[in-house]
Amino acid sequence: MIRNLSAVFCAMLLAVAVATAPSCAADKVVHVYNWSDYIDAKTLNEFTRETGIKVVYDTYDSNEILETKLLAGRTGYDVVVPSATFLQRQIKTGVFQPLDMSKIPNARNLWPEVMKRLAVYDPGNRYAVNYMWFTTGIAFNTEKVWQRLGKVPVDSWDVVFKPENLKRVADCGVYVLDSPEDLFSIALRYLGFNPDSKKPDEIRKAAVLLAQMRPNVKKYHSSEYINALANGDICMAIGWAGDAFQARNRALEAKNGVNVSYVIPKEGTLMSLDSFAIPKDAPHVAEAHAFIDFMLRPEMAARNTNVTNFANSVLESKPYIDKGVVDNPVIYPDAATMARLFTVSPYDAQTQRLVTREWTRVKTGK
Ligand code: N2P
Numbered sequence: 001m002i003r004n005l006s007a008v009f010c011a012m013l014l015a016v017a018v019a020t021a022p023s024c025a026a027d028k029v030v031h032v033y034n035w036s037d038y039i040d041a042k043t044l045n046e047f048t049r050e051t052g053i054k055v056v057y058d059t060y061d062s063n064e065i066l067e068t069k070l071l072a073g074r075t076g077y078d079v080v081v082p083s084a085t086f087l088q089r090q091i092k093t094g095v096f097q098p099l100d101m102s103k104i105p106n107a108r109n110l111w112p113e114v115m116k117r118l119a120v121y122d123p124g125n126r127y128a129v130n131y132m133w134f135t136t137g138i139a140f141n142t143e144k145v146w147q148r149l150g151k152v153p154v155d156s157w158d159v160v161f162k163p164e165n166l167k168r169v170a171d172c173g174v175y176v177l178d179s180p181e182d183l184f185s186i187a188l189r190y191l192g193f194n195p196d197s198k199k200p201d202e203i204r205k206a207a208v209l210l211a212q213m214r215p216n217v218k219k220y221h222s223s224e225y226i227n228a229l230a231n232g233d234i235c236m237a238i239g240w241a242g243d244a245f246q247a248r249n250r251a252l253e254a255k256n257g258v259n260v261s262y263v264i265p266k267e268g269t270l271m272s273l274d275s276f277a278i279p280k281d282a283p284h285v286a287e288a289h290a291f292i293d294f295m296l297r298p299e300m301a302a303r304n305t306n307v308t309n310f311a312n313s314v315l316e317s318k319p320y321i322d323k324g325v326v327d328n329p330v331i332y333p334d335a336a337t338m339a340r341l342f343t344v345s346p347y348d349a350q351t352q353r354l355v356t357r358e359w360t361r362v363k364t365g366k
Contacts, residue, residue, distance in 0.1 A: 173234030
């Protein structure tokens, strides 16, 4: 309310052409909607200090949540961060505006390979610039899982998809991402199908495999597993790379003896790209561009990677990234690992309905 009043006052000043920059500076704002645990909060303060633009920062932990808001329109957000498949269909729906690259000079630092992969979803890289990219894998409490699985190596999706394995770790707690795109593509690959299959019979077979996990899964959730792993409340999660290492670091900081590992299973996994985009009806377009440009500075990108443990797409940021992160082959995969990663395309409306229905059944049995 107070902000609105001052905005009205500022607009009045402007109307009579007596406005001075400082009297309106307080109203410079950008509304950012990003994934949780996905930024070094200090970079937000620095952005405000340097530009005078205040950041109103909200978080989500699922593409479905973001998409529901975007499709309803008038989100009030200036910058959002969808994953590539969602981005592609959202571009087609017309919810984004093309980026003005002249306002994002740091885009010249973007990794050509990553932008090429993103161009599959956003032809010509017109609507989005990549923020982070990563894999989905198995995060686990090293000691607890080794105690329970003994000689079964944690290097295969067998660990979660063979009920006899998952059953052995169920007592120490297993979480699974509430993200059908990740789980269906991985299950399809495990069954020997194309991970991008849209064939209903193959999707149903994947759903049967996924549903077998349910009795041994404590929760389907896409962000709580970081703390749950770090605290020792759970011992395994199907989760995202950076989150797994955030869990490991939180446990190290807490000195609680919990040791978290992360593997990309040998059968391969999904690689995802999360990118900045500006909604068509964004109220603060100039500020949105300034925000994106700031986060693409090599030093800022490195800081966000150092804190989140997700790989960014600013090539020149690499010298500023902690050795343990940039040399970690499951954060910045080497060529051999890269060859095992697959990407997927968006579901058409009919397949989406099937996947949504089957995913609900996977999680609830109904
Ligand atoms: C951050 C999760 C971001 C990756 N916690 C999922 N898009």
